[in-house]
Amino acid sequence: MTGEPDFHGAKVALFIDDHILVYRRDNRPDIPFPDMLDLPGGGRENGESGAECVARETWEEFGISIAVARFEPVQSYPNWRGSGHQALFFVCRLSREILDDIKFGDEGQGWTTMPVAEFLATDQAVPHLQTQVRLYLEA
Template sequence: MSGEIDFHGAKVAFFINDHILVYRRDNKPDIPFPDMLDLPGGGRENGESGAECVARETFEEFGIRIAIDEFDHVQTYPNWRGSGAVALFFVCRLSAPILDEIVFGDEGQDWQTMPVVEFLASNNAVPHLQLRLQEYLKTRDLRH
């Protein structure tokens, strides 16, 4: 066990300059947020830490390995379903060349980088992740 609070999953906003890495979820009616823009991440496995969770999910979804110390845990939130363990939100800065290493996995339809402002304004993005990112950006702006 990692010694962290109990959490059900974690998401990460990967920043590449003023863009973020997103993927379009599968268009299946039996999954949450079908056909919407999502951030990398997913459910916790085997008592892993939040950083271990997003590192594993990033590898599974995009085929790239990111060291766990590259992830900054910035927020803890209630479960978007309204009950259950909390969710963690991370940020990580990447350099553009890593995009050439992406091998997209079998979850989701496609991936892209998009300007942060476009993700925040999109009607096709997972709403609670837009809020998480917006809140993070506000706190970051207050520190600078």
């Protein structure tokens, strides 16, 4: 990705060996993708960069601090709502030891790691994020 487009939010695939870190969204009818498996990330705040956004969201959601420079920008993609600014997609590879540092936040029902192939195959994951992971792996 050369330069960042104006974006509304960012997501990151955190790879640990052949697994991916996910969390299960709250099961509430008033939120998008209730009770589905999601990746860390969220809305942009205060003009932050995409990497700053996913670093902050990873801290808020999982309590793990990852240096901004470790997030590899991959691509932008259309807003899943069909209008508005783009979203950004990042990846980061982590060691298994990071799992010991997770302090899950107050959004979502819980977290897990799962084989990447399982994440891509399940009907329980946010579909447009499965697409982004698949495109990254195929590149």
